[in-house]
Amino acid sequence: MKGEKQEIHHTKPIRCIVKLGGAAITCKNELEKINEENLDIVSSQLRQAMMPGWSSSMKVLGMDWSKRHGESEVSGNIEDFVHNANVDSSRFVVVHGAGSFGHFQASKSGVHKGGLDQSLVKAGFVATRISVTTLNLEVVRALAREGIPSIGMSPFSCGWSTKEKNIASADLAVVDKAIDSGFIPTDVFGVYDRPPTEPNAVLLREIAVGKDGKWSVVKPELQNMDKQVQTTVAAHDTTGGMETKIAEAAMIARLGIDVYIVKAATNHALRALSGELRDNIPDDWSGTVIRFVS
Amino acid sequence: MKGEKQEIHHTKPIRCIVKLGGAAITCKNELEKINEENLDIVSSQLRQAMMPGWSSSMKVLGMDWSKRHGESEVSGNIEDFVHNANVDSSRFVVVHGAGSFGHFQASKSGVHKGGLDQSLVKAGFVATRISVTTLNLEVVRALAREGIPSIGMSPFSCGWSTKEKNIASADLAVVDKAIDSGFIPTDVFGVYDRPPTEPNAVLLREIAVGKDGKWSVVKPELQNMDKQVQTTVAAHDTTGGMETKIAEAAMIARLGIDVYIVKAATNHALRALSGELRDNIPDDWSGTVIRFVS
Numbered sequence: 001m002k003g004e005k006q007e008i009h010h011t012k013p014i015r016c017i018v019k020l021g022g023a024a025i026t027c028k029n030e031l032e033k034i035n036e037e038n039l040d041i042v043s044s045q046l047r048q049a050m051m052p053g054w055s056s057s058m059k060v061l062g063m064d065w066s067k068r069h070g071e072s073e074v075s076g077n078i079e080d081f082v083h084n085a086n087v088d089s090s091r092f093v094v095v096h097g098a099g100s101f102g103h104f105q106a107s108k109s110g111v112h113k114g115g116l117d118q119s120l121v122k123a124g125f126v127a128t129r130i131s132v133t134t135l136n137l138e139v140v141r142a143l144a145r146e147g148i149p150s151i152g153m154s155p156f157s158c159g160w161s162t163k164e165k166n167i168a169s170a171d172l173a174v175v176d177k178a179i180d181s182g183f184i185p186t187d188v189f190g191v192y193d194r195p196p197t198e199p200n201a202v203l204l205r206e207i208a209v210g211k212d213g214k215w216s217v218v219k220p221e222l223q224n225m226d227k228q229v230q231t232t233v234a235a236h237d238t239t240g241g242m243e244t245k246i247a248e249a250a251m252i253a254r255l256g257i258d259v260y261i262v263k264a265a266t267n268h269a270l271r272a273l274s275g276e277l278r279d280n281i282p283d284d285w286s287g288t289v290i291r292f293v294s
Numbered sequence: 295m296k297g298e299k300q301e302i303h304h305t306k307p308i309r310c311i312v313k314l315g316g317a318a319i320t321c322k323n324e325l326e327k328i329n330e331e332n333l334d335i336v337s338s339q340l341r342q343a344m345m346p347g348w349s350s351s352m353k354v355l356g357m358d359w360s361k362r363h364g365e366s367e368v369s370g371n372i373e374d375f376v377h378n379a380n381v382d383s384s385r386f387v388v389v390h391g392a393g394s395f396g397h398f399q400a401s402k403s404g405v406h407k408g409g410l411d412q413s414l415v416k417a418g419f420v421a422t423r424i425s426v427t428t429l430n431l432e433v434v435r436a437l438a439r440e441g442i443p444s445i446g447m448s449p450f451s452c453g454w455s456t457k458e459k460n461i462a463s464a465d466l467a468v469v470d471k472a473i474d475s476g477f478i479p480t481d482v483f484g485v486y487d488r489p490p491t492e493p494n495a496v497l498l499r500e501i502a503v504g505k506d507g508k509w510s511v512v513k514p515e516l517q518n519m520d521k522q523v524q525t526t527v528a529a530h531d532t533t534g535g536m537e538t539k540i541a542e543a544a545m546i547a548r549l550g551i552d553v554y555i556v557k558a559a560t561n562h563a564l565r566a567l568s569g570e571l572r573d574n575i576p577d578d579w580s581g582t583v584i585r586f587v588s
Contacts, residue, residue: 063424065402066428067326078403081403105360116464120375123355125443126445131360134360141424179316
């Protein structure tokens with residue numbers, strides 16, 4: 001065997017886990033509608049972050065060769081691959097929320113509460129999965145159009161299962177590798193001290209997590225702030241709302257993995273993806289960083 | 295724990311593996327087009343075979359609650375579930391071919407020959423998977439509309455991989471359970487002694503497989519038949535053609551699992567699904583049975 005061939009089998013570390021918020025990539029108030037514009041920008045930013053060797057003079061080599069709605073021809077530029085060098089890309093894991101996909105089916109059937117022995121819940125499980133798979137396929141296609149070799153994977157197909165809303169069993173072969181940083185966009189700039197629609201809401205720019213897993217706001221230094229930060233929990237959010245998401249981000253940060261919560265499809269998101277915020281958070285950056293402080 | 299609750303965790307044997315041929319559920323000569331009519335009939339026949347307790351006076355409880363193309367409302371009858379008893383269904387595994395999905399992407403990139411270190415092959419892998427996932431989602435939706443609680447599973451997501459076109463690794467937890475019978479439809483009535491478009495082609499109604507794995511035609515008793523039966527191999531069929539499919543059916547039959555090759559969406563298919571052919575093949579049934587003879 002040649003050394004060159006062997007290198008392919010080396011496992012490169014995962015650089016980043018990106019979670020795209022459901023509200024960022026779908027139109028949350030319109031049933032099963034994708035926010036095409038945001039999804040395209042997000043996909044383009046991910047390409048830029050993943051492929052540092054890529055320059056604007058190079059063609060984007062799209063990998064979605066399927067027909068698009070209303071077209072009879074495939075939309076690929078297959079011949080381009082033959083004449084182009086392989087651009088090395090760092091390994092990203094992209095996770096996404098459901099937004100206006102799946103929530104309707106899940107809340108109608110109560111599938112998130114369990115009870116698959118009931119026919120309504122079982123039907124809701126099937127219906128929810130159809131809806132979120134439709135979204136997942138469109139996310140994969142958007143990434144592929146940007147030349148990102150993405151593969152959709154369903155937690156269910158991977159043998160994951162939950163109990164009491166926590167993961168009960170999971171094959172972590174893909175996920176347990178070294179991870180550098182986490183990143184979670186929502187439809188606002190980051191986490192606020194109260195619902196961001198309120199006029200005096202303050203963006204929490206830095207949250208520190210201690211050894212005991214407890215978190216506290218470091219920047220800005222807030223006066224008269226309640227110990228318990230108010231956060232929005234939309235009534236229809238079957239996946240738990242902001243409070244749960246911060247608690248989960250704190251658990252990740254405690255492992256030494258920085259978590260960025262930023263607004264998708266903005267320059268702030270691109271800067272977080274690029275890694276430039278790892279040592280210092282500049283004043284002109286809007287977002288929330290959650291990290292471990294020993 | 296109640297006895298009733300415990301029963302859910304008992305593993306029922308899988309009654310049947312149904313393979314839907316790509317040519318049966320898609321329009322093979324039109325890129326990425328589903329044969330909606332056939333797919334609907336096939337799904338309805340599967341419901342009838344799976345739910346022997348279902349009667350025509352009962353409502354079909356559709357499980358696809360997603361919007362259909364061009365509609366703004368979901369197409370579910372969710373309230374019906376509350377008032378309906380759970381109809382017990384036997385366990386089927388449904389597998390399907392790709393037809394006019396995936397083949398274009400696979401053959402353009404040569405992905406079926408391997409070589410994922412080449413950028414064209416890697417892109418072809420992504421593009422093929424997008425195309426076949428689109429088809430799979432539509433098959434799942436068609437089954438769900440008939441009230442069949444179906445879950446799409448990709449071999450890739452299950453950790454399957456191939457080497458030299460054979461399965462190299464697979465988590466068989468789902469598949470290695472007891473299986474009663476196999477069933478593989480194509481776009482003709484069954485397997486013929488020569489390309490079925492030729493005027494003198496004879497349908498092979500029964501093929502016997504011996505302990506050594508070799509197969510021979512039992513019915514009809516053919517005169518002057520070549521030892522090697524001629525079969526059609528379409529030039530663009532990246533998955534191997536009829537010869538490979540018969541050889542694989544013979545391998546299954548050797549395990550004591552009957553294999554039926556029938557035309558999808560016909561009464562012959564429904565009769566095979568119902569199990570009525572297990573002891574005797576009636577003269578008015580058109581199809582091919584491949585089974586083990588000790």
